Amino acid sequence: MNAPLLHLGACVAGACAAVAGLQEAALALLPEGLLLGGIGEGRDFDREPLVRCAARSLCGGGVTSTLSPRLTTFVEHLFVGHEQLVVILRGVRYPRLALALSCTKDTNPAFVMSSSRNALRSLEATLDLAAWEV
Amino acid sequence: MSDVEWGSLMDALLRVESLGPDDCGLLSFAGSSGGIFVERGRICWVAARGLQQRLSDLLRTHSSVDSMTLDRIYQRCRSEGTLLGQTLVAEGLLQPVELERALRHHSAECLVALCRASQATIWASHPGRGYAPRFTFRPVDLLFDSVALVYPNLRFEALEELSAYSGPGRHAVAFVLDAEIRALLPLAETSESSVESVSTLARSLLSIPRASHELGMTPAFTLSTTASGDALLVWWRKQVLYAMACEDRASLIAATSQHLACA
Numbered sequence: 578m579n580a581p582l583l584h585l586g587a588c589v590a591g592a593c594a595a596v597a598g599l600q601e602a603a604l605a606l607l608p609e610g611l612l613l614g615g616i617g618e619g620r621d622f623d624r625e626p627l628v629r630c631a632a633r634s635l636c637g638g639g640v641t642s643t644l645s646p647r648l649t650t651f652v653e654h655l656f657v658g659h660e661q662l663v664v665i666l667r668g669v670r671y672p673r674l675a676l677a678l679s680c681t682k683d684t685n686p687a688f689v690m691s692s693s694r695n696a697l698r699s700l701e702a703t704l705d706l707a708a709w710e711v
Numbered sequence: 712m713s714d715v716e717w718g719s720l721m722d723a724l725l726r727v728e729s730l731g732p733d734d735c736g737l738l739s740f741a742g743s744s745g746g747i748f749v750e751r752g753r754i755c756w757v758a759a760r761g762l763q764q765r766l767s768d769l770l771r772t773h774s775s776v777d778s779m780t781l782d783r784i785y786q787r788c789r790s791e792g793t794l795l796g797q798t799l800v801a802e803g804l805l806q807p808v809e810l811e812r813a814l815r816h817h818s819a820e821c822l823v824a825l826c827r828a829s830q831a832t833i834w835a836s837h838p839g840r841g842y843a844p845r846f847t848f849r850p851v852d853l854l855f856d857s858v859a860l861v862y863p864n865l866r867f868e869a870l871e872e873l874s875a876y877s878g879p880g881r882h883a884v885a886f887v888l889d890a891e892i893r894a895l896l897p898l899a900e901t902s903e904s905s906v907e908s909v910s911t912l913a914r915s916l917l918s919i920p921r922a923s924h925e926l927g928m929t930p931a932f933t934l935s936t937t938a939s940g941d942a943l944l945v946w947w948r949k950q951v952l953y954a955m956a957c958e959d960r961a962s963l964i965a966a967t968s969q970h971l972a973c974a
Contacts, residue, residue, distance in 0.1 A: 626925050626926050626927060627926070629922075629925040630922045630923075630925040630926050631922075633918055633921045633922035633925055634918050634919060634921075634922035634935075636918075637915065637917065637918025637921070640912075640915030640916075640918075640937055647939060648911070649937045649938045649939045649941075650937065650938045651915075651918070651935050651936070651937055651938075652936055652937065652938050653935065653936040654919070654922070654933055654934070654935045654936075655933065655934040655935075656922075656923060656926065656928070656930040656933050657930055657931050657932050657933070657934070657970070657971065657974050658926075658928045658929075658930045658931065659928075659931060659974065660928075661928075663926060663928075663930075665922070686934075686967075686971070
């Protein structure tokens with residue numbers, strides 16, 4: 578069933594419910610870095626650092642690794658800070674979609690990554706983003 | 712910070728890297744201030760106006776040969792058309808590793824001197840002079856040496872840091888952030904890379920510190936995955952950024968755990 582756009586924040590909250598230690602989450606449109614919906618303390622404006630981080634880290638142009646010289650793109654980032662973990666994921670079904678979230682530092686990074694991937698998968702399966710030309 | 716035109720330096724080395732394995736010749740810098748001599752696709756040395764004497768100084772520093780002997784052998788090599796460094800090695804006056812070190816150091820100094828300003832380069836083929844492959848080097852070696860000349864202490868620290876995380880199947884490169892040009896410059900590596908691959912990797916990695924800046928945090932480390940499935944472990948120490956990829960998952964998990972323990 579498609580979710581109305583007005584309830585995107587609620588959809589993000591539902592999809593991210595299983596992410597342990599969740600502090601805030603933002604669903605954004607790339608490459609513009611447009612916030613579609615978010616949850617966490619404060620107002621939507623407080624999600625801007627997460628959204629800008631997603632736009633910067635996923636839209637930096639072609640990337641390579643020390644293993645493969647073939648140009649590709651980043652699809653996931655886990656930033657391990659001294660106080661929190663930040664996860665940035667690019668949409669699989671909709672590559673213009675990004676889910677960015679932060680969690681408390683004491684959570685297991687592997688669990689945070691897998692539950693975040695599930696959350697994005699769930700959002701991509703339920704949201705109707707046609708209005709955003711996604 | 713430095714007054715080196717890193718873009719010109721990398722362009723020149725990329726041009727050498729694109730040559731074939733049998734190419735010999737000179738990549739000269741406009742204004743004839745010097746150039747990069749190439750023997751069978753590899754760099755044999757770099758010359759810059761005003762730094763000719765410097766090679767003699769380095770050879771004297773790296774060997775037990777005195778000035779009079781060096782001058783005598785130099786004159787003989789000149790009249791016979793033979794190579795000074797290789798003659799010194801052949802006559803037991805210089806260890807091969809000492810010649811390698813002196814040639815690379817001198818070449819890096821010359822290349823940095825040639826790239827103080829943006830200059831066009833011109834390639835001219837000519838027959839090889841018979842440099843032994845042992846005394847020639849890859850363009851990427853010269854790139855690392857040139858950056859290390861400008862940041863000597865950071866190079867030493869980077870090699871120490873890389874050795875702490877080195878292991879089979881792990882490929883890492885250290886970059887220094889040049890704040891003036893806002894670019895990452897390759898400083899040291901534990902992999903067999905090329906000028907092209909490290910410069911592309913440097914551009915790719917710039918997005919990570921920029922993204923961290925948006926969060927207002929300096930992460931202990933970042934684990935980033937590409938669409939082709941490669942995972943890159945990225946971390947900072949002072950102004951040096953390290954990027955490491957692992958060939959197998961177990962090695963990646965072990966390296967990540969090492970970082971988590973310190974986070």
